[in-house]
Amino acid sequence: MRNVLKVLVSSRIYILAILGISLYIAISQLHISLWFVLLGGAITGVVFGKVFCRWVCPMGLIMELMMSLSPDGKVRQMYQYHKVGCPIAWISGWLNKFSFLRIHLNQDSCITCGKCDKQCYIVAMEPQKFSLYKPGMEEPGSSYTCSKCLQCVAACPNGSLKYSAKRKIS
Numbered sequence: 001m002r003n004v005l006k007v008l009v010s011s012r013i014y015i016l017a018i019l020g021i022s023l024y025i026a027i028s029q030l031h032i033s034l035w036f037v038l039l040g041g042a043i044t045g046v047v048f049g050k051v052f053c054r055w056v057c058p059m060g061l062i063m064e065l066m067m068s069l070s071p072d073g074k075v076r077q078m079y080q081y082h083k084v085g086c087p088i089a090w091i092s093g094w095l096n097k098f099s100f101l102r103i104h105l106n107q108d109s110c111i112t113c114g115k116c117d118k119q120c121y122i123v124a125m126e127p128q129k130f131s132l133y134k135p136g137m138e139e140p141g142s143s144y145t146c147s148k149c150l151q152c153v154a155a156c157p158n159g160s161l162k163y164s165a166k167r168k169i170s
């Protein structure tokens with residue numbers, strides 16, 4: 001399962017390209033109502049959290065391509081962190097706290113290597129406030145800003161972070 005997640009995370013931009021272009025065609029050529037897109041974004045938010053922006057959205061694809069041209073990684077981080085997005089982002093970002101699948105830490109097996117935090121743009125922007133593994137700090141995965149890139153989970157060397165339905169993992 002972990003290997004599947006790693007493949008998905010490393011292929012995310014291609015998945016976003018396929019889904020984003022398909023959605024654009026559905027909206028522009030098949031005249032799918034934006035209300036259906038909004039409903040779909042909200043439903044995926046209930047199950048997965050805020051996955052729409054970085055896995056499905058055509059605008060998200062354009063923004064990512066533009067940001068990849070930026071030589072300054074800070075600009076990319078700031079966009080990812082501060083984007084206020086659209087109604088889908090507002091709803092699904094809020095649902096990050098309540099979604100069925102969420103990022104969970106097994107503190108017992110964590111070796112505090114910090115690799116997860118190094119992958120996270122939320123931690124990069126506010127290292128005093130957020131951490132995926134440090135006790136007493138806010139979980140970035142539950143914040144509005146987390147767009148479920150899942151790079152933190154993929155980076156964990158021993159599976160202490162999981163994107164799952166269970167609150168406690170072993």
Ligand code: SF4
Pocket residue numbers: 103119120121122123140141145146147148149150151152153
């Ligand atoms: S999925 Fe992980 S690395 Fe990506 S933004 Fe959320 S907490 Fe940070």
Ligand code: SF4
Pocket residue numbers: 105109110111112113114115116117132133155156157158159160161
């Ligand atoms: S990458 Fe995994 S083992 Fe390392 S600090 Fe994060 S949760 Fe702990």
